[in-house]
Amino acid sequence: MGNKELVIDDDQQNVTDGQRNEVRLAEEEVREIVARALASMDLAGKRVLLIIPDATRTAPVGLMFRTIFDLIGGETSRLDVMIALGTHPPMSEEAINHRLEITADERVGRYGGVGYLNHAWDDPAALADLGVIPADEIGKLSDGLFEMAVPVTVNRAVFDYDQLIIVGPVFPHEVAGFSGGNKYLFPGISGPEVLNFFHWLGAVITNPGIIGHKWTPVRRVIDYAASGIPTPRFAFCMVIQGHDLLGLYAGAPESAWSEAADHSARLNIVYKDRPFHTILSCAPPMYDEIWVAGKCMYKLEPVVADGGELIIYAPHIREISVTHGDLIRRIGYHTRDYFLKQWDQFKDEPWGVLAHSTHVRGIGSYEDGVERPRVRVTLATQIPEEVCRAINLGYRDPASIRIEDYQDREEEGVLYVPNAGEMLFHLKTPPEWARGGTVNQQ
Structure with a gap:
């Protein structure tokens, strides 16, 4: 109107x-x-x-x-x-x-x-x-x-x-x-x-x-x-x-x-010519747990190179999720196919939590009992290293990260994103894996 x-x-x-x-x-x-x-x-x-x-x-x-x-x-x-x-x-x-x-x-x-x-x-x-x-x-x-x-x-x-x-x-x-x-x-x-x-x-x-x-x-x-x-x-x-x-x-x-x-x-939507092997995705203060700070991965997954690393940098975050944290600790973060190919084991879990898990972990495969995520996802938060490893994510001590080491290095394949989570990053020519799933699930 x-x-x-x-x-x-x-x-x-x-x-x-x-x-x-x-x-x-x-x-x-x-x-x-x-x-x-x-x-x-x-x-x-x-x-x-x-x-x-x-x-x-x-x-x-x-x-x-x-x-x-x-x-x-x-x-x-x-x-x-x-x-x-x-x-x-x-x-x-x-x-x-x-x-x-x-x-x-x-x-x-x-x-x-x-x-x-x-x-x-x-x-x-x-x-x-x-x-x-x-x-x-x-x-x-x-x-x-x-x-x-x-x-x-x-x-x-x-x-x-x-x-x-x-x-x-x-x-x-x-x-x-x-x-x-x-x-x-x-x-x-x-x-x-x-x-x-x-x-x-x-x-x-x-x-x-x-x-x-x-x-x-x-x-x-x-x-x-x-x-x-x-x-x-x-x-x-x-x-x-x-x-x-x-x-x-x-x-x-x-x-x-x-x-x-x-x-x-x-x-x-920000369009990039090529993917990046390292991305420092900085969560703003309004994201106070991984349940919402996961957007720092969602909005940047399309421009992470195969085998690359995305770091969710959020020194202020101490919680996985106030509401769903215990369940996420039990299930962990996994690719979609990890759940689909073991559906009888996971079908009775809350599907919204499973969805969050796959969105944070990103695209990947699960064959012969081996999960192969496309990229590495690392938390640089106050969540302890043993917890990060237990939920199937990487760990960095946030105090070890210097922002200046990631700035102005796009030509080298390094992307720094302050206040991540609302702007979406896409490749001008998206790869095949970015075009969605065709799984039929009854």
Whole structure:
């Protein structure tokens, strides 16, 4: 419904390194777009739920929250916020304030009438049943990779409102192709069954085969599940580079996301001529565990040379995962084929955890009981060496790494990436292994 972007010619799109001649949206432009969109919905006297990402996504969520509140906070009967956590840990009151860019005094004063809700994916009492996606439909949505019925549950709070408004960024994504849109509902505020299913669907296709691709089987499953929510849905989809808001798209989640994904593809994908034998991928502070810092591998796997090493450099990280850490320690990090070729042993484990495992470990093979990952993945964190080895990852003492040793060495095959995790790196000519899996799994 509203956006601001410059037209980029095809040659420029294909050869640049992610730095586009784009114009940052000013606050008054954001307000104009949001006001026009909200006016089209007639929200006076209605109950409205804003659904926003947690702190692991870069976006001016605070600006959007304040703008929406200023425009409709006085006319709605209720205006609340739900954090689309997926399976991430709940946010504290202080963290929510930081996400919304408000003070503790503002929260109890100006915004005192707003309710703040953390999604609880693993609490059956917090979930409502939306039915089942039939096996034949899953077969169509997954391009025949799976044929199984998938139960769908969602946070039951969505039934307490007259309008859902999704507010979040769109980036290349390892599971869905691009994040955003209805993904803030599934898995953002969903139950575990559909979440586990489509994460494993994406893992079977593989991260390089799906990341940065727009219309994927996973996106089709997400949109299908979202269509079962009876409450009207609307979305503000943001396109970000660094910390700058360069695009804002408003409308039905499917159409707003589609426009934003096209813009993100032009802005958030870096094309390289050749792969690198060594990559130092630096996790920003917003990634506080490997569960989310794995994005430092996902976004760079396509440009690691065969036999090369990717180092996730995150001296601040001490946890594998607060929620899933014990399970990951037991299973470890492995390639997709390690699980598929021993499926009877792993089929009853949470598929979302298996998917995370394969995404971090990357492409590889498993033949005659021997696993051969394509690349080495090394953690330079506060996680001890014995733990790293036990979960099938390499170890570096973060204190031994000097950033300057990795800078300005691309011609030597060494790539340094500060603030990794949101920009996707691709080769201009992708190799065969990067084109996705064809495994049929019933």
